[in-house]
Amino acid sequence: MRLCDLKEKEVINVCNCKCLGFVVDLDIDPCNGCILALIIPGCGRFWGLFGRESELVIPWNQVVKIGPDIILVEVPEPKPPK
Known part of the structure; x- marks a missing residue:
């Protein structure tokens, strides 16, 4: 699989079912x-007028799992400070 194939897949967090976006780069x-x-x-x-937040x-x-349309990831949500 190439990077261009990964860029077309939506990344979903299985912990909260939120869409995180699309892959723009890989750390190799x-x-x-x-x-x-x-x-x-x-x-x-x-x-988008004031830039973006930091990268995830x-x-x-x-x-x-990497499927035909999506990439499933397990990213636990940070706990709020007490």
Whole structure:
């Protein structure tokens, strides 16, 4: 599978069923060529006029399944501070 194939797939979090976006880049280990993480752009601020939030980096071990249309990942939601 190529990066262009991954870019067409929607990334869904199985923990809360939210759409996280689409893959824009991969973090690859230069020594052995293994994928370390998927990189997804952050949400746009105020209709995209004021840039984007920081990127979401999903480690490869959190990828649950890659299907024909979507990529399922398991990213636990951060707990709110007390």
